[in-house]
Amino acid sequence: MSMVAQQDAFFADVCLLRAELVRLGYVATLGEASRPIEMQMIYVKTGRSKTMNSEHLKRCAIDLNIFKDGKLCGREEIKPLGIYWESLSPKNRWGGSWRGLIDAGKSSFIDAPHFERRTG
Template identity: 50%
Template sequence: MASLSDTQFDFLQDVYMLLACIMSQGWKVTFGEVARPIEMQEIYVRTGRSKTMNSQHIPRLAIDLNFFKPTPGGGTEYVCTKEAIQGFGDYWEGLNPKNSWGGNWNSFKDTPHFQRRR
């Protein structure tokens, strides 16, 4: 099994590719959450914001992104629907079989979420 730092490095390389793909299409993107302490994950589970204590944010193998689609007037519009960012989710999952996009999950949709399984 690869070390955590090797897996994080591979994950970061794919994040770089995803960001390049997003920006090449004229979209803007900002970071949401990457690293998450266990104590914060406990709060998220307790308040219903997450369903698991096995979040890939804890080992820094997940990132939440905020997407801003270009508008005709030259501005941007925040979007987070599955339909709006499906192409980016598909691109992410195509980079590595261990990559998973939260918009394709069955039980809980988390469209800003991109992760690498160990």
């Protein structure tokens, strides 16, 4: 699948995610989507990211600021959205779960506002 097709599929799922979060009574603002390599290097160096192969570099990841009743939500509060996101495609991963790795004790890196489509 071409990168344009991957990005289009990602964007289509982001639109579905937004509809679901509105249906559940959440409000979201946009965080980071596209990221230059120089910023990724800084994030890895400072521990904000664990990889130089971020899907943000390919425009297939987005960080959302998700609110309910005017308050910024944490991992547990948006877990239903993460489960929904991962149900849309086997390529989709939510940073609050990494497809179950956190709950299984195989990862401790929690990035709950992060939603991505694996392109590799």
